[in-house]
Amino acid sequence: MNNRKYKKREEKQMTDVLIIGSGPAGMTAAIYAKRANLNVLIVEKEYEGTGQMAESSRIDNYPGFYGINGYELGEKIREHAEALGIKFLEAEVTGIQKTEESFDITLESGEVQSSKTVIYTAGAAHRKLAVPGSEKFENRGISYCASCDGAFYHGKDVAVIGGGNSALDDALLLSEICNKVYLIHRRAEFRGDASTLAKLEQKENVEIIRNAKVQEITGNGKVKILLLDTGTALNIQGVFVAIGMIPQTEAVKKLVALDESGYIKAGEDGVTLVPGFFVAGDVRTKELRQIITAAADGANAANSAIQYIIRK
Template sequence: MTDVLIIGSGPAGMTAGIYIKRANLDVQIIEKEYEGTGQMAESSRIDNYPGFYGISGYDLGEKIREHAENLEIEFLEEEAVAFEETKKGFLVILESGKTLEAKTVIYTAGAEHRKLNVPGSDTFENKGISYCASCDGAFYKGKDVVVIGGGNSALDDALLLSETCNKVYLVHRRDKFRGNPGTLEKLEAKENVEIIRNANVQEIKGTKKVETVLLDTGVSLEVQGVFVAVGTIPQTERLKDLIELDENGYIKAGEDGVTSKPGFFVAGDVRTKKLRQIITAAADGANAADSAIHYIIR
C-alpha cells in the first residue's frame, strides 16, 4: 500500500512527487512514456519559465526529473488503464495486468492538443506549427502568422500575436465565432489582422520550416508560423465513471486539486482551468500534493 500514486510524469506529476517525498510519505510515479517528462519535451525553446530563459523543453524536463530522482522517487514505466475505489483507497490497474494499491491518487495525465490532420501538419511540428501563442509568440515578432480556430483560445491568441507580429490571419471554418464577441470586435479593428471565415486548412507547405498555408477556398497564405487553437483532448476517458468531469471532459477541481472523489486529486492540464502552462502545472502539482498530504495525515 503506497501513500500516493501519481499518474503522469510531466511538470505537475514530478512537482507533486517532490512535495510528497519531502513530506516523508511513500510515492510512486506511473508514466507510460519511456523517461517521459510531458508535453514540454516537445518545445524547442522556453522563455517563460523563471530562471531557465531559452532552455529547451526537453532539457527543462530532464532537470525536473533529475531533481525527483535525486530524492529517490520511484518511476514506473507503465500505463494506468483503470481505477477502482477500495475501502483503504484506490486500486490502480496497469496495462501489463499488474495492480497497485494506494491511499491516494494524484492524476496528472494531461491533455493532448487537437491537431489539424492535414498534409504537412506532422512534418512541421515545432518547425513553424505551435499550439501555444503565449509560449512561442515572441519567436514570430515582425513576421506573418496564421491562427486556426474559432473559440476563445483562437481569438485570444490572435489578439496577443497582433501586438508583435507583422500580419495575423485568423482562419475559422464557420461564419460565426464561438469566442468572446468583445475580443472579436478588437480583432476586427486591428489593421494587421485579417479574418477569414468559412475556410479550412487544406495543406501546410514549406522546405525546412512553414512557408505556405493552403486553404480549401483556393487562398494561399505566405506565413512563417501557424498557431493551432482547435481544442484539446483531456486524458480522462478512464475516469468518467469514477469522478466528476465537466462538459469538455476535464476533471472538475479548483487550485487545491480536490475532486469529487475523496482521496483522488488532480493537477495540470487535465483539470478545469484557464491557463495551461508549465509553470501553472508545477503549481498545481504542489497544491495537489499538499491536499493529499493533509488527507493522509488528518
C-alpha cells in the same frame, strides 16, 4: 502428521501516493509528497516523459529560467525528483478502482498497483484538425509540434492554425526557420499573449489571416495546397496545428466528475468528489494552463494528499 509447509500469502505493497503523469504537475507533487516522507510512485506512459513542456523550444515565463528549452527544463525537474529517490514506472493506466481503504490502478499489462491516494496529472493531448485531407497528410506535411518538426521545413512556406499561445509561439519559432509563415485564425481576436502577437505583426515573412477556417488540405503524397473558406488557396509545404487540447480523462471518466469539456472538476487544492483522489495540472478545470500553474497545482494536490493520509 502432515509436514507440508504453506507459504503465507505475500501482501501487496501499498504506495502512499501514486501519481499518474510526469509533467510539471506530477513531478512537483511527487517532490512535495516525498519531502513529507511518504512512499511515492510516478506512473508515466511515455519513455522518460516530462509532459507538453518538452515540445517548447523556448520558455520565457518560468521564473529563474528565462529562455530555457522546454526539454531541458523538464529534465531538470525530473533530475530533482530522481535525486530524492522518487520511483518512476513506465506504463499506461487503463483503469482506476476505488476500494474501501485504497485505490487499485490497473496498467495496460494487466498489473495492478495499489495506493492510499492518487494524484492524477495526465494532462491533455493535441486536438486534431478535422477537415478533408487532415488524416491523409498527418506526418506528411501536417504536424502538431512545431519545435519537433519545424527544422524539416527550413526555407519552405508553412501555415500555422490556431489563435492561442501555442499557435503564436509556433508561428514565431517557424518565422526564424521558414521562408513564409501564414498564421490562420478563425476569429478576428487572438487569445494568445498580445506581446507575442505584436512581434509576429512586425515580421516581414509572417502573414496573419483572420476570420478564416481551413476547408481542405490537398497535395500529391505531401501537403501542397491549403484551402480556406474565404476562397483563398495557399501554396505551402507544411501545416502546423495548434487548435487546443483534449483532456486525458478516459481512464477516470466513470470515477470523477467532469465538466462539459471533459476536464476534472476540482479547485486549486486538487480535491475531487472522490475521497483520496486528487487532480493537478492541465487536466483540471482552470483558467490558466501554464508550466508554473501546473507546478503550483502539483504542490497543492500533494499537500491535500498528505493531509488526507494524516487524518485517515
